[in-house]
Amino acid sequence: MFCRKLKALSYPEAEQFDHTDQRQLRSAALWLEEQKIRHYAAGDRGPLRDLQAEQWSEAFSRYLTDLSAPVSAADEAGSLDWLLGRAVRLAYGDNLKKYQSAQVNGTAGQPQTVKAPSQNPLDNLDFNSAEFVSGVERLARLLNLPCHPDHLVTLQAVSGLICQRLNKQALADPDLVVVKGTPFPLQDADLGFDTGDPVLNQAAKVLRLLHIRDLRALQTAINEALVAVQGLVADPRTDTRLGKVGK
Structure with a gap:
């Protein structure tokens, strides 16, 4: 999930990275701040550098708040992915001419391709x-x-x-x-199983209802297709010119 972005940023341990390992996750977050994002001054990164401290999670939460991140520190995978995306954007902006040149000239060993200018303004967006x-x-x-x-x-x-x-x-x-109509009572809905986590149970209920909605839409499309086919096969046309009277 994170390997491609970490490789693009030249992270030393990209190949062996495991985001479920707290030590690796904290190290990666610190490396992104120190090497790529650099939102804090060097002297203000002390709480993030103390990876073993019990207060590190609080420091990381403040860090995300200072960055105006749309994710919570409780979502470790989501927050790390957001930091990686921000770091990639900053790295691209710092080396804009380099990457633009690579896009124009192509990579080594590959023939250059000339693209006709597009009239669609969306094609020119970054x-x-x-x-x-x-x-x-x-x-x-x-x-x-x-x-x-x-x-x-x-x-x-x-x-x-x-x-x-x-x-x-x-x-x-x-x-x-x-x-x-009447809102569906999600709290009273029967999930059919228990994950042991109330929050996860609620998420599973939402996913189940979304799945049911998709199945209903699929069934509606199937019914429409059947009606259309029946309209073709249930209305035979007779060519009376081929009929014969008597022997």
Whole structure:
């Protein structure tokens, strides 16, 4: 999950990295701050450098807050992935000419390709730039959507909401998309099994309901396909010109 980004950042232990190991996770977070992000001054990184301290988690939580990270320190994998994404963006910005040159000239040993200029302005966007990521996050907050550690996932959610709820037909008649009826009592829903963790149980209930919704949509599509096929095979046409009277 993290190996590719760590390799891109030249992390010394990228191949052997295990984010479930607290020592490795803390070391990676410290390395990202000291070598790539550098949000704190060198003298202010003391709490993060003391990897064995009991207060390290609190220091890491403050660090994420100072970075305005959309993830919590309790989500260790998510917070590390967000830090890696930020570090990659900063590394790209620091060496912008180098990477742009690599994109134009191609890699060694490979033939150069000449691309025709695109008339689509979206083709000229840098989808990993700090400005683009910040714009996606602002748009998500405007639509009251939570931000995912991967800004492209957030952008996909924004696109889905706009296409479903803010299209011309929906704006002209909001009743077409506004959910009606009694809210489903999620707290009283029967999961069918117990994970032993109340929070995990709630997440499993949500995933189960989403799965049921997808199954219903699939069944509806299947029914529509069956009706369309029946309309073709259940209406035979007779060519009377081929008929004969008598022997």
